[in-house]
Amino acid sequence: AAIEQARALRDQFQRFLREYEFGMREVETKISILRDEFTHNHAYNPIEHVKSRVKSPDSIVEKVARKGIDADFDVVRAEITDIAGVRVTCSFVSDVYRLFDLLTQQNDITVRVVKDYIAVPKENGYRSLHAIVEVPVFLSTGTVAVPVEVQFRTIAMDFWASLEHKIHYKFAGAVPAALVQSLTEAAETAGELDRRMESLHREVHASNGRVLEV
Numbered sequence: 249a250a251i252e253q254a255r256a257l258r259d260q261f262q263r264f265l266r267e268y269e270f271g272m273r274e275v276e277t278k279i280s281i282l283r284d285e286f287t288h289n290h291a292y293n294p295i296e297h298v299k300s301r302v303k304s305p306d307s308i309v310e311k312v313a314r315k316g317i318d319a320d321f322d323v324v325r326a327e328i329t330d331i332a333g334v335r336v337t338c339s340f341v342s343d344v345y346r347l348f349d350l351l352t353q354q355n356d357i358t359v360r361v362v363k364d365y366i367a368v369p370k371e372n373g374y375r376s377l378h379a380i381v382e383v384p385v386f387l388s389t390g391t392v393a394v395p396v397e398v399q400f401r402t403i404a405m406d407f408w409a410s411l412e413h414k415i416h417y418k419f420a421g422a423v424p425a426a427l428v429q430s431l432t433e434a435a436e437t438a439g440e441l442d443r444r445m446e447s448l449h450r451e452v453h454a455s456n457g458r459v460l461e462v
């Protein structure tokens with residue numbers, strides 16, 4: 249009986265994770281349709297790259313422990329909202345907000361939480377626009393609303409976040425103060441680069457393809 253019970257639990261966990269994978273795929277499709285349509289209609293691709301992942305069982309377990317919540321499917325479903333994640337990297341800050349609007353205004357999408365770490369960066373300098381959205385997934389057993397964390401950021405923000413993540417991992421969270429300080433300064437430099445690139449982009453756009461005087 250114990251083996252049967254263990255198998256049932258495994259099946260339940262696999263079903264649980266599959267729903268997130270389906271939700272993630274729905275959001276990926278929406279983003280890729282926006283990219284293709286935008287490219288055709290405006291002769292311009294606002295997206296640099298898209299990365300998606302379903303959180304690994306290990307990191308779900310680690311987060312359950314860190315948050316001190318019950319290891320119960322319904323509790324985990326309610327409390328851990330980044331099991332499915334899609335990261336959309338754009339060239340310019342204006343495209344970050346444009347993509348966010350185009351996705352969140354779709355009428356089958358329900359926006360649960362928005363965290364604008366571009367308007368108000370985290371203390372360490374982290375910048376990105378986060379949204380927890382719910383997307384319907386149509387299964388043989390009925391429709392489920394699946395939460396997906398979508399992170400919108402620029403290439404510069406992504407460059408910074410990936411290095412910061414590696415450093416954080418390397419020092420197991422105990423990053424030396426001087427390095428934290430340098431990283432925060434680098435995040436500000438990246439923010440400045442984003443502002444300059446945006447303004448160059450606007451100038452080129454306004455020139456309508458004419459050669460700019462330098």
Ligand code: 0O2
Pocket residue numbers: 330363370372374378408409410412413
């Ligand atoms: P991974 O490996 O990307 O999955 P919580 O999700 O409850 O821990 P919070 O504050 O509710 O925290 O979520 P928040 O602030 O929206 O950020 C969650 C995710 O944003 C993180 O997921 C990272 O992907 C990214 N993020 C947030 N802050 C930082 C940061 O300072 N540096 C970097 N590099 N990424 C950040 P995970 O689960 O931590 O990691």
